[in-house]
Amino acid sequence: MTVSPTSPATSAAPSAGIPVSQRAAPRVAISAPYLAGLNPEQKEAVEALDGPVLVLAGAGSGKTRVLTTRLVHLLATGRAKPWQILAVTFTNKAAREMKERVAHMLGPASEGLQWFGTFHSIANQILRRHCELVGLRSSFTILDTDDQIRLIKQVLEAARVDEKRWPARLFAGIVDSWKNRALSPRRVDAHMAKSFADGRAAELYQTYQDRLKTLNCCDFGDLLLHNITIFQQHPDILEDWRGRFRFLMVDEYQDTNTAQYLWLRLLAQGTKNLCVVGDDDQSIYGWRGAEVDNILRFERDFPGAKVVRLERNYRSTAHILGAASGLIAANSGRLGKTLWTEAEGGEKVEVRGVWDGETEARQVSELIEDWRRNGRKYSECAILVRASWQMRAFEERFIQLGLPYRVIGGPRFFERAEIRDAHAWLRLVHQPDDDLAFERVVNNPRRGVGESSLQKLQIFARARGVSLCQAADFHGGADEVRGVARTGLNRFLTDLSRWRKQATSLPLPELAEIVLEESGYVEMLQAEKTPQSQSRLDNLKELVEAMRSFDSLSGYLEHVQLVMDLDRPGADDEVEIMTLHAAKGLEFPLVFLPGWEEQVFPSQRSVDENGIKGLEEERRLAYVGLTRARERAVILFSANRQIYGRWQNVLPSRFIDEIPEAHVEAVSETGFFGQRGPATIAEPAVTGGYDSPGWRRLTENRGQDFAPSGGRTTNGHTFGGRPPILEGRAGRVEAPSGKSTGPKSTGPGGIKIGARVFHIKFGYGRVREIEGDKLTIAFDKAGEKKVLANFVEAA
DNA sequence: TCCGAGCCACTTTTT
DNA sequence: GTGGCTCGGA
Numbered sequence: 001m002t003v004s005p006t007s008p009a010t011s012a013a014p015s016a017g018i019p020v021s022q023r024a025a026p027r028v029a030i031s032a033p034y035l036a037g038l039n040p041e042q043k044e045a046v047e048a049l050d051g052p053v054l055v056l057a058g059a060g061s062g063k064t065r066v067l068t069t070r071l072v073h074l075l076a077t078g079r080a081k082p083w084q085i086l087a088v089t090f091t092n093k094a095a096r097e098m099k100e101r102v103a104h105m106l107g108p109a110s111e112g113l114q115w116f117g118t119f120h121s122i123a124n125q126i127l128r129r130h131c132e133l134v135g136l137r138s139s140f141t142i143l144d145t146d147d148q149i150r151l152i153k154q155v156l157e158a159a160r161v162d163e164k165r166w167p168a169r170l171f172a173g174i175v176d177s178w179k180n181r182a183l184s185p186r187r188v189d190a191h192m193a194k195s196f197a198d199g200r201a202a203e204l205y206q207t208y209q210d211r212l213k214t215l216n217c218c219d220f221g222d223l224l225l226h227n228i229t230i231f232q233q234h235p236d237i238l239e240d241w242r243g244r245f246r247f248l249m250v251d252e253y254q255d256t257n258t259a260q261y262l263w264l265r266l267l268a269q270g271t272k273n274l275c276v277v278g279d280d281d282q283s284i285y286g287w288r289g290a291e292v293d294n295i296l297r298f299e300r301d302f303p304g305a306k307v308v309r310l311e312r313n314y315r316s317t318a319h320i321l322g323a324a325s326g327l328i329a330a331n332s333g334r335l336g337k338t339l340w341t342e343a344e345g346g347e348k349v350e351v352r353g354v355w356d357g358e359t360e361a362r363q364v365s366e367l368i369e370d371w372r373r374n375g376r377k378y379s380e381c382a383i384l385v386r387a388s389w390q391m392r393a394f395e396e397r398f399i400q401l402g403l404p405y406r407v408i409g410g411p412r413f414f415e416r417a418e419i420r421d422a423h424a425w426l427r428l429v430h431q432p433d434d435d436l437a438f439e440r441v442v443n444n445p446r447r448g449v450g451e452s453s454l455q456k457l458q459i460f461a462r463a464r465g466v467s468l469c470q471a472a473d474f475h476g477g478a479d480e481v482r483g484v485a486r487t488g489l490n491r492f493l494t495d496l497s498r499w500r501k502q503a504t505s506l507p508l509p510e511l512a513e514i515v516l517e518e519s520g521y522v523e524m525l526q527a528e529k530t531p532q533s534q535s536r537l538d539n540l541k542e543l544v545e546a547m548r549s550f551d552s553l554s555g556y557l558e559h560v561q562l563v564m565d566l567d568r569p570g571a572d573d574e575v576e577i578m579t580l581h582a583a584k585g586l587e588f589p590l591v592f593l594p595g596w597e598e599q600v601f602p603s604q605r606s607v608d609e610n611g612i613k614g615l616e617e618e619r620r621l622a623y624v625g626l627t628r629a630r631e632r633a634v635i636l637f638s639a640n641r642q643i644y645g646r647w648q649n650v651l652p653s654r655f656i657d658e659i660p661e662a663h664v665e666a667v668s669e670t671g672f673f674g675q676r677g678p679a680t681i682a683e684p685a686v687t688g689g690y691d692s693p694g695w696r697r698l699t700e701n702r703g704q705d706f707a708p709s710g711g712r713t714t715n716g717h718t719f720g721g722r723p724p725i726l727e728g729r730a731g732r733v734e735a736p737s738g739k740s741t742g743p744k745s746t747g748p749g750g751i752k753i754g755a756r757v758f759h760i761k762f763g764y765g766r767v768r769e770i771e772g773d774k775l776t777i778a779f780d781k782a783g784e785k786k787v788l789a790n791f792v793e794a795a
Numbered sequence: 796t797c798c799g800a801g802c803c804a805c806t807t808t809t810t
Numbered sequence: 811g812t813g814g815c816t817c818g819g820a
Contacts (some may be wrong), residue, residue: 797820800817803813804814
């Protein structure tokens with residue numbers, strides 16, 4: 001059978017052609033075209049409906065297809081009604097895509113899959129029904145990380161904890177990690193509590209939880225934690241939920257944290273029909289609490305579990321697969337899978353050594369343009385980096401060339417200040433006790449309620465254990481402040497109560513418009529006249545538009561709090577730049593993997609903080625990166641790298657040495673290695689206790705003395721000679737630099753302050769400042785940016 | 796209340 | 811090298 005790399009076995013063979021023995025159970029055989037075209041393992045996974053099932057789905061093995069088909073199978077065979085299925089994913093995107101696929105396959109029969117979503121959204125739905133048991137009212141607000149930190153800051157301040165020594169951000173991280181492990185304040189033991197503020201951590205955690213309750217708020221971690229508390233303390237409620245869910249399915253099981261695991265286990269004990277899908281080799285979220293152990297332990301946790309391995313890869317060429325498999329083999333404690341493919345031929349994985357980051361970006365851009373010249377698309381190319389700072393060099397290069405690209409990730413719509421402000425207003429209308437929202441907007445726009453007035457009110461409210469709104473409204477707290485502040489505060493309160501009344505009758509977008517107008521927020525932005533203010537107003541308009549599909553304020557707020565992604569219009573043909581983390585689950589014909597150097601990748605910090613565990617997670621990240629490639633993968637490493645502003649010479653990543661030689665082709669760029677003056681030759685710096693055997697071998701050319709230990713095959717990658725040691729910035733001058741090639745734009749002389757200009761990436765704007773060849777430009781859409789004069793032309 | 800100097804820290808990211 | 815934050819002065 002010919003394998004199409006795009007969609008595994010979409011060429012649905014007519015069921016007549018399939019031997020009877022391979023068809024589904026007789027009663028569904030006729031009506032189950034969806035089973036056709038699955039390979040035997042996929043089919044096995046789809047049809048194993050009863051009891052615990054672990055599907056080990058290797059990269060590119062058709063995991064999503066199996067999951068969706070399994071859902072379809074459950075529904076089509078009548079084994080379950082849509083509302084009896086609990087299907088959990090990690091991201092909204094994954095949930096949405098799978099739902100769409102199921103809907104596409106089943107049509108209206110799939111309606112009612114209401115328990116299909118992220119852990120958090122499902123936990124939220126459950127919590128809304130029982131929240132009074134943990135001291136919340138059903139209108140409770142879900143705080144995002146930002147609000148969480150602000151609240152913690154207040155708690156620390158009130159407890160007189162020195163912010164300098166014990167930053168709120170750090171404590172927020174600690175609390176998060178406790179919640180990830182389902183530890184309530186009482187269950188935090190003394191040892192863990194020592195780690196912060198001289199052993200006061202547990203006490204502070206408790207105070208934070210109390211504050212949340214007073215404000216009728218919870219954070220993300222609470223959604224699951226409260227669920228678990230309720231389930232554990234109220235067996236009747238747990239029983240009820242167990243009864244509802246006949247079949248449970250979990251995607252990306254290797255990413256579950258302890259709290260999610262406990263939550264699942266509580267629910268799964270009703271039916272035992274729990275199917276988890278995952279890949280231990282793709283566990284890359286240990287740093288945010290994921291426990292690979294959950295998947296490694298599954299068979300012990302759920303005795304009698306059926307294990308299905310999906311090892312046939314439909315995505316990559318044999319060389320790419322061989323490289324990735326060889327690499328990941330260096331990890332210990334794997335469940336073990338051997339990926340294979342029928343796809344033959346293909347190119348070896350390219351490894352390229354370059355002089356510096358700029359050269360790296362230039363080579364990548366050249367390869368992309370070659371690709372394009374061969375009739376391929378930009379959008380087939382992806383650059384996957386370890387950390388986002390690596391993106392800049394590529395962006396700069398691409399802007400210079402006018403090569404279209406898109407950065408995935410980065411600051412999101414809902415995190416913009418104006419959007420958060422608007423939400424704060426609406427949150428306060430909906431939920432008066434939300435002090436964080438209150439503090440955000442009480443003096444924004446200015447109405448004279450400054451820092452000191454707010455403080456008076458806060459003290460007053462804290463003393464009575466009520467929220468700011470309550471304190472001001474019902475406890476005479478407004479009398480605490482005088483003069484302008486009092487007038488302002490009273491206006492604020494009357495505005496709010498008026499909007500609250502209107503909120504019950506008006507459609508949401510109209511309400512939002514009224515709030516934004518009458519609060520003076522729009523007026524404030526209009527008066528600002530800064531380049532950003534117009535784009536902020538545009539964003540608010542976009543926000544109001546986005547509200548049209550919601551019929552209630554509470555529904556909308558819940559949505560934005562849990563679904564922080566807004567599908568931005570996808571571009572037509574652009575190179576995609578993203579982090580390796582963001583690339584999980586995606587695939588591209590051509591993948592670039594730059595920055596494969598010790599310290600950068602594996603990340604020094606990861607190894608420092610988490611030792612061998614950290615290193616193995618980095619290796620899995622490398623594995624994820626390689627397995628994104630369908631046709632071609634290009635790994636790059638640089639001899640010199642500017643890290644935190646300092647030039648350092650760096651060694652190629654150990655991961656390069658770990659890729660079996662047979663699948664690698666070393667490409668050396670002429671002029672970089674070996675052709676430089678002998679004066680600069682010196683011993684390569686060996687840092688971090690790691691000695692790159694491959695590199696030493698290459699550079700010393702004394703073969704057996706430097707044979708790698710551990711019995712692995714000696715790799716013979718050749719990159720020419722040793723890179724010269726960089727002596728300060730001077731050494732860099734010799735390196736061919738991308739900057740010297742002339743960009744296509746008018747000369748810098750033609751641009752004056754106030755001139756209207758066009759920039760390939762940021763569009764139209766006006767020049768505000770000129771410093772040498774750097775221009776500060778107020779762009780109509782993108783706000784104010786500093787750019788090089790070469791990149792803009794007069795408009 | 797706003798702005799500049801000085802200081803620090805600096806992955807990955809979803810909900 | 812840079813951006814974010816705090817603090818002090820105008």
